[in-house]
Amino acid sequence: MTVHMAKDRAAKDPVDLALRQRGRASVDFITLLRSAGRDVVAAATEAMETIVPDPSVLPEDLEARFREVEAALVNEPSYRTQKLTHEYHARMHGVVAREAFEQVRDLVEGKLRCLDDGPATLTLDPDFHAPDYWSGVDIHRTLGGWDGHEFQGFIHSEIIHKKMVAYMFGDLYGQRRDVAALAPNSSYERILDMGCSTGYFTVALAQLYPEARITGVDLSPRTLEQAHRLANANGWAWRLYQCAAEKTPFASGSFDLVTSYIMLHEMPEAAIVDLMGEAFRLLEPGGDLLFADVTRFSDMDRLQEWKADTAARFGGEPHWRASASLDLAALAASAGFTDAKTQNLGPNRYPHVLHARKA
Template identity: 50%
Template sequence: MMELQNPNLKQRGRASLDFLAQMGMASAPVSQKVTAEINDRLDTDNLPDDLDEREAAIDNALSDSTAFATQRLMGDWHSRSHGRISWEAFEEIKPELQPVLDATTKGPASLVLDPALKLPAYWDGVHFHRTEGGWDAHEHMGYVHGEIIHKKMVARFFPGGIFKQRQNVAEMAPRDSYDRILDMGCSSGHFTTALAKTYPDAQITGVELSARMLEHAHRTANANGWNWKLYQRAAEDTGFDDGSFDLVASYILIHEIPADVVEQVFAEALRVLEPGGDMIMSDATRYADLDKLSVWKADRSAKYGGEPFWRETASLDLAEIARKVGFVDVTADGIYPHVVKGRKPE
């Protein structure tokens, strides 16, 4: 029987995903050429402060650049194609995998979906990462996203491992042990897994808007014998009682929501923490930590890569927001991921 978390892709699917990954790696020399042309044609220390004006200035300077045109075409094709190719790879192994998917719907974990949930406007109908149809496009989108897209393709672009980063963040929480942990925006359960491995005695709860992602997180927990409690709820409105947790955490959630909702999420984290409880939130690199050209690269990648809220959230001072809602002992460190920690006053 096939393992839930180690899909044995068929030759076609494996080759297609290998091509996607290799194409991403092959784009590096093209990107270097684009950077060299920008440095030759513009004074990068004096690029416009306004991001739209900066983009227009660079687009104009590169209007005749073959490398820039190639970079855009490669990026566009990759963004539009990765979801479809990954889904096709899943369909090839679905008959063999189905018994495992069925078996892991049962186990110690619990899952509460809310068919009546009114999805927030920032999420409903948005095709994040240009995934056609969004996170709930297909019945098994959670598996496709969690086990194929991330583990068979995205992980190759992160030196040291994309999941090692999640483990590192989980281990950054101030205490050695916790009793009740909330993972905000748990998605398909990758960071939840890191929390479970780091704090094996804790009761772990996860909230997430995507039903399909939650279903895969549920299967992941059952496959590993973990008693996670998973709910289809928004991170900014979890519905839990005040003081329900001693650690509230999230990994790379913030850039998926608007700036005003970010503050609501931090405020909700404070509310559901017990006095003296800890918060640890991580997200993408702050624009304040980058030079102007690097900001342009990140901003353009997000704009054309299906990240509608990246610019406004990457421009936020997350430590300031944490202090504003009431956290104390706030620290903010790291480039990627950028990690903010705080404590609820006693």
């Protein structure tokens, strides 16, 4: 395994964000509500394992399994409480984050607009038509989706991610750096980050491969704008484009590393197949593919699979079930890649990482 040397400094935030008291209190409340639910989740999990001591007896069909487990847990207080708190968080986290931003908009808007200029470039397509699987879908049940507010990219990155998600799940960059370091070469010249969103994984790539020319693509103009600000704040000359990752405008053989981080589960199976083919086309011979996504259902027992599927069902993840059921190594091989192999990181086998090479 090649050892990569990351830069010592962390990525510089585009804007130092200090929420006003009411916004901070609302963000803290909804975050603590979800986090405090960990004890409830533990109790609910214990109840599930008591009711279903042998997951193999559950129905193979997920819909039948859902009905059976729900019926068994309907009167279990911890499970009902867990569903209530998670549902409230899913519905309200986007509302709370947007309201918190509006309270400080007068303090940060000018600073954000100053970051429109810098070494990074952003190309938005005014005639862009998003794929059907994206249009009208509020991913993660975020209010208005990724583009429902002029500064939704900033709201998602700096409030939802850094003040809610990070509190619940810890370091947002560490796991991404771990995944980026799995690429087998010590250096790359031309990297494409598919589904770059607001740029968290792109930061890991920039830190690990500082000499590389980095390109990012995403469907969302608002998240791309935030990635653009982040790059300019750090002096990175990223090239960012609004396009579908499975149908990019770049010439064949344009890159020596193509990546994505936790994007595949947002796509239906047909789009993932197209994505693999596009990644193969874009790589030069000898180039590497590095994709990370959610834990495979094949790595879970039937109760764990039900829990993951249920969380996705109520968490605004319409394609999770189909995507998590796919054998990514087999898909990569079908697209023409060689040496396709997968591995799981972390104690919960998350994320699931695919590496493959174009011969």
